Amino acid sequence: MTNSNQLAVKIVLDAWFSNVKRTDEVFNKLTDEELMNEIAPGKNRVIYLLGHLTAVHDRMLPLLNLDERAYPQLDDIFLTSPDKSVTEIPSAINLRAFWKGTNEKLEEHFKKLQADEWIQKHNSVSSDDFVKEPHRNRLNVVLGRTNHLSYHLGQLALLK
Amino acid sequence: MTNSNQLAVKIVLDAWFSNVKRTDEVFNKLTDEELMNEIAPGKNRVIYLLGHLTAVHDRMLPLLNLDERAYPQLDDIFLTSPDKSVTEIPSAINLRAFWKGTNEKLEEHFKKLQADEWIQKHNSVSSDDFVKEPHRNRLNVVLGRTNHLSYHLGQLALLK
Numbered sequence: 001m002t003n004s005n006q007l008a009v010k011i012v013l014d015a016w017f018s019n020v021k022r023t024d025e026v027f028n029k030l031t032d033e034e035l036m037n038e039i040a041p042g043k044n045r046v047i048y049l050l051g052h053l054t055a056v057h058d059r060m061l062p063l064l065n066l067d068e069r070a071y072p073q074l075d076d077i078f079l080t081s082p083d084k085s086v087t088e089i090p091s092a093i094n095l096r097a098f099w100k101g102t103n104e105k106l107e108e109h110f111k112k113l114q115a116d117e118w119i120q121k122h123n124s125v126s127s128d129d130f131v132k133e134p135h136r137n138r139l140n141v142v143l144g145r146t147n148h149l150s151y152h153l154g155q156l157a158l159l160k
Numbered sequence: 161m162t163n164s165n166q167l168a169v170k171i172v173l174d175a176w177f178s179n180v181k182r183t184d185e186v187f188n189k190l191t192d193e194e195l196m197n198e199i200a201p202g203k204n205r206v207i208y209l210l211g212h213l214t215a216v217h218d219r220m221l222p223l224l225n226l227d228e229r230a231y232p233q234l235d236d237i238f239l240t241s242p243d244k245s246v247t248e249i250p251s252a253i254n255l256r257a258f259w260k261g262t263n264e265k266l267e268e269h270f271k272k273l274q275a276d277e278w279i280q281k282h283n284s285v286s287s288d289d290f291v292k293e294p295h296r297n298r299l300n301v302v303l304g305r306t307n308h309l310s311y312h313l314g315q316l317a318l319l320k
Contacts, residue, residue, distance in 0.1 A: 008168030040200030154311035
């Protein structure tokens with residue numbers, strides 16, 4: 001573990017937590033009815049983004065080798081199907097709880113990991129490949145998912 | 161310079177370059193006329209985002225202590241004023257060239273910086289504060305600007 005490694009972990013995690021917080025604030029400000037609005041005419045509904053982000057974050061638990069996922073049932077609705085193609089989706093109240101619970105569980109694990117554990121491989125890369133491509137580590141996953149979150153946060157900002 | 165520091169630099173720069181490329185592809189696919197479209201009804205026009213992102217990236221040159229900025233005249237139009245409030249804006253052809261030139265200049269500098277130079281302070285933090293907050297380094301700026309780019313890239317994706 002090196003000092004500069006700790007620095008890198010800090011800047012990546014700071015960005016993650018700050019973007020989760022900003023997204024949280026957007027969802028919390030909206031009523032359950034408003035969650036059914038589209039972010040722009042003919043585009044995804046807010047509730048779809050809520051489910052989509054929850055599914056993506058839930059998948060980080062096994063990907064980062066931290067835990068089993070809690071909500072695999074979300075994938076069919078919010079990852080592999082476009083919005084409005086599945087008629088029965090979880091309720092707003094449940095999705096809000098899944099979203100909150102998933103981010104809290106990630107936070108719990110993130111805070112326990114030591115700096116040198118962050119540069120360990122994630123679960124979608126083989127040990128052989130990791131020897132050649134050591135940047136395919138846990139930290140890289142969090143950085144990529146933070147960008148993914150920003151991407152959808154920019155869309156949610158259009159609701160204003 | 162440590163190996164783990166090099167890794168952190170690589171994952172942050174990879175994310176930067178990949179997002180610049182994706183955004184480039186969006187702008188390149190659009191005609192000059194299409195740049196005048198709004199990303200959603202009543203929202204920013206694409207040309208505003210092009211100017212906005214160029215201004216933000218141009219400002220990274222002095223912020224990262226790499227170079228003087230090239231296009232300070234963009235700030236009044238694309239940073240401090242909302243879209244459609246300034247009637248005379250640079251032409252699409254000029255803005256496309258500014259955008260391309262700015263990212264190329266950044267890339268040139270980024271490729272020359274050594275890993276230990278990335279954890280040097282950026283220009284908006286005093287030397288005193290940097291001693292206490294060493295995460296306020298160049299790498300952190302690039303990470304933040306990558307998230308900013310993803311945010312607007314998510315909005316540009318709504319054009320499809």
